[in-house]
Amino acid sequence: MExxxxxxxxxxxxxxxxxxxxxxxxxxxxxxxxxxMCLIGCLLGTLIGxxxxxxxxxxxxxxxxxxxNLSPIAALIMLAGIYYGAQYGGSTTAIxxxxxxxxxxxxxxxxxxxxxxxxxxxxxxxxxxxxxFFAGCVSTLVVAMFAPPLAEVALKFGPAEYFxxxxxxxxxxVVLAHGSIIKAIAMVILGLLLGLVGTDVNSGVLRFAFxxxxxxxxxxxxxxxxxxxGICEIIANLEQxxxxxxxTSSVGKLMPSKExxxxxxxxxxxxxxxxxxxGILPGGGALLASFGAYTLEKKVSxxxxxxxxxxxxxxxxxxxxxxxxxxxxxxxxxxxGIPSNxxxxxxxxxxxxxxxxxxxxxxxxxxQLFWGMIASMWVGNLMLVILNLPMIGMWIKLxxxxxxxxxxxxxxxxxxxxxxxSNQPFDCFLMACFGLLGYVCVKLxxxxxxxxxxxxxxxxxxxxxxxxxxxxxxxxxxxxxxxxPISMGFLIAAxxxxxxxxxxxxxxxxxxxxxxxx
Amino acid sequence: xxxxxxxDWWAGWMFVAFGVFxxxxxxxxxxxxxxxxxxxxxxGYQMGSSVRMGPAYFPVVLGGMLxxxxxxxxxxxxxxxxxxxxxxxxxxLIFIAxxxxxxxxxxxxxxxxxxxxxxxxxxAYGGHEFKWxxxxxMSVVLAVFSVLVFVKGLALPFPxxxxxxxxxxxx
Numbered sequence: 165m166e167x168x169x170x171x172x173x174x175x176x177x178x179x180x181x182x183x184x185x186x187x188x189x190x191x192x193x194x195x196x197x198x199x200x201m202c203l204i205g206c207l208l209g210t211l212i213g214x215x216x217x218x219x220x221x222x223x224x225x226x227x228x229x230x231x232x233n234l235s236p237i238a239a240l241i242m243l244a245g246i247y248y249g250a251q252y253g254g255s256t257t258a259i260x261x262x263x264x265x266x267x268x269x270x271x272x273x274x275x276x277x278x279x280x281x282x283x284x285x286x287x288x289x290x291x292x293x294x295x296x297f298f299a300g301c302v303s304t305l306v307v308a309m310f311a312p313p314l315a316e317v318a319l320k321f322g323p324a325e326y327f328x329x330x331x332x333x334x335x336x337x338v339v340l341a342h343g344s345i346i347k348a349i350a351m352v353i354l355g356l357l358l359g360l361v362g363t364d365v366n367s368g369v370l371r372f373a374f375x376x377x378x379x380x381x382x383x384x385x386x387x388x389x390x391x392x393x394g395i396c397e398i399i400a401n402l403e404q405x406x407x408x409x410x411x412t413s414s415v416g417k418l419m420p421s422k423e424x425x426x427x428x429x430x431x432x433x434x435x436x437x438x439x440x441x442x443g444i445l446p447g448g449g450a451l452l453a454s455f456g457a458y459t460l461e462k463k464v465s466x467x468x469x470x471x472x473x474x475x476x477x478x479x480x481x482x483x484x485x486x487x488x489x490x491x492x493x494x495x496x497x498x499x500x501g502i503p504s505n506x507x508x509x510x511x512x513x514x515x516x517x518x519x520x521x522x523x524x525x526x527x528x529x530x531x532q533l534f535w536g537m538i539a540s541m542w543v544g545n546l547m548l549v550i551l552n553l554p555m556i557g558m559w560i561k562l563x564x565x566x567x568x569x570x571x572x573x574x575x576x577x578x579x580x581x582x583x584x585x586s587n588q589p590f591d592c593f594l595m596a597c598f599g600l601l602g603y604v605c606v607k608l609x610x611x612x613x614x615x616x617x618x619x620x621x622x623x624x625x626x627x628x629x630x631x632x633x634x635x636x637x638x639x640x641x642x643x644x645x646x647x648x649p650i651s652m653g654f655l656i657a658a659x660x661x662x663x664x665x666x667x668x669x670x671x672x673x674x675x676x677x678x679x680x681x682x
Numbered sequence: 683x684x685x686x687x688x689x690d691w692w693a694g695w696m697f698v699a700f701g702v703f704x705x706x707x708x709x710x711x712x713x714x715x716x717x718x719x720x721x722x723x724x725x726g727y728q729m730g731s732s733v734r735m736g737p738a739y740f741p742v743v744l745g746g747m748l749x750x751x752x753x754x755x756x757x758x759x760x761x762x763x764x765x766x767x768x769x770x771x772x773x774x775l776i777f778i779a780x781x782x783x784x785x786x787x788x789x790x791x792x793x794x795x796x797x798x799x800x801x802x803x804x805x806a807y808g809g810h811e812f813k814w815x816x817x818x819x820m821s822v823v824l825a826v827f828s829v830l831v832f833v834k835g836l837a838l839p840f841p842x843x844x845x846x847x848x849x850x851x852x853x
Contacts, residue, residue, distance in 0.1 A: 357704050608696065
């Protein structure tokens with residue numbers, strides 16, 4: 165235990181560090197720059213969480229080029245802030261307007277909006293904020309406790325283990341995709357293939373570059389993410405006529421009543437623990453956590469008849485769970501260097517841009533970065549509670565901004581961001597191409613999210629497969645041989661997951677869950 | 683044969699096409715085609731062995747899996763009922779794509795200010811409502827904002843003014 169607090173102390177010192185900053189030609193000494201970045205990240209995250217039509221993936225992709233000039237720690241703190249800030253913001257619109265700003269706050273709409281209609285918007289918002297904050301505190305501790313031992317285990321991983329782990333991660337990502345599993349697997353493979361474009365590290369051969377010199381370094385990850393999520397989202401949003409009504413103009417009093425407190429503390433606890441657990445799983449994260457927590461709460465609560473009619477439990481549990489899940493999904497990223505969802509894939513991209521190879525060695529080699537990021541999560545959560553509750557009125561106002569003002573601005577920032585990666589127009593061209601591909605995929609019922617995971621894991625997977633096969637002298641059984649129990653375990657888990665999902669009963673249930681969501 | 687799910691039908695073809703595409707470029711064109719054409723069409727890469735995998739190995743395996751999955755989706759589209767393909771909306775698609783391309787290729791010759799104004803105008807035209815005045819104000823505001831934030835604040839090496847203006851007032 166003492167070790168954890170010692171480590172967290174390193175983190176907090178890093179977060180609150182004063183440093184000289186140069187901007188607009190002026191140099192200021194002693195600026196708490198990291199905490200400033202945390203604040204900016206949280207505010208931006210809330211903003212995009214509130215605004216429907218732009219998700220954290222597109223936003224983080226958009227801001228990646230901005231982070232080129234920042235220090236690694238400041239960049240990661242800001243990007244992480246966007247992710248969990250979005251969880252807060254998403255719940256605000258879910259409760260007040262019945263529009264989930266984020267996919268993870270979809271279930272919050274069910275009861276949160278009903279509470280708002282009964283004139284209890286204030287307590288609903290407060291419950292969401294309190295639950296999220298509590299979950300944030302607990303999951304920060306969870307990350308601090310579980311990350312070091314996991315990283316230690318991961319240091320012993322060989323190429324075979326890494327390959328199998330990636331297979332498991334990709335399979336888990338497929339499970340979470342909407343619609344057909346086969347199509348989701350196909351999208352993962354397509355992503356893996358696209359990730360191979362560029363120079364092959366082993367042989368130096370230029371693959372799938374078609375004589376285009378800009379492709380020698382491969383397709384930029386930011387380019388793909390912005391095309392598949394950003395551009396595609398804009399086009400999809402422009403299909404529908406705008407209609408957004410705000411039903412709740414005043415929030416009323418915020419404080420939950422005594423009865424509310426009594427009813428919400430248990431769901432918050434359950435949501436936090438379920439969320440933390442589900443977040444760690446590869447392929448997990450905020451979305452799975454919120455759905456899981458809502459379903460669990462509906463089962464165990466004695467007020468289950470009130471669910472869907474404004475039960476406070478239906479807000480407390482998923483809101484705590486999605487925040488807990490959002491935070492613990494950093495564990496696989498920080499310890500194994502494996503992203504568990506599209507946002508984490510972008511974080512890996514950010515680390516690589518900063519010259520940090522994501523993996524278990526980050527904790528030992530850059531303890532300031534590692535613990536600073538974890539400490540910043542707690543600080544960020546505190547900021548969100550303090551800042552957001554009083555600012556709710558402002559966020560609601562933002563909702564009234566018509567989309568016709570929003571999307572050209574988003575597009576401009578995306579274009580600037582993509583262009584700045586290599587200062588070549590070609591990247592923008594690619595972004596447009598991927599936007600088109602994403603649009604076609606959505607129309608054909610194929611989710612882009614699994615593809616993006618495949619895309620980032622493609623080169624890593626090939627590298628580890630090659631090494632594992634070289635070490636085993638070409639024996640493919642190395643991945644499931646008894647001498648490699650961990651690798652075998654991962655693959656068995658992956659097969660089991662696929663088998664469970666393919667089972668008819670569960671398939672039906674899964675379809676129901678996703679129908680509910682859309 | 684009747685196609686029961688339009689969506690799966692086209693998705694299946696897409697996956698098959700991508701799979702074949704990657705296999706074709708990894709392995710090169712088969713010999714009989716080369717003989718017909720007279721030259722080697724696509725070179726392809728070394729396959730290697732399972733011990734020492736060449737650059738073609740992984741893409742070929744993956745491409746094969748992708749094509750196979752595509753075929754399964756195709757079969758499924760004949761067997762099982764599924765949704766139609768939702769209508770494509772070409773207007774936003776085309777205008778959004780063109781606006782980002784225009785921005786990219788105009789940025790160096792015309793500078794950030796003009797390029798962003800062009801982007802805003804074209805992309806706004808792809809929406810439902812287009813009001814000249816509104817878009818004009820928005821484009822100027824955003825152009826100024828992006829110069830201040832990206833060029834001044836974040837020091838991105840973008841030209842601000844067009845090439846043909848010798849002395850740029852904003853530096």
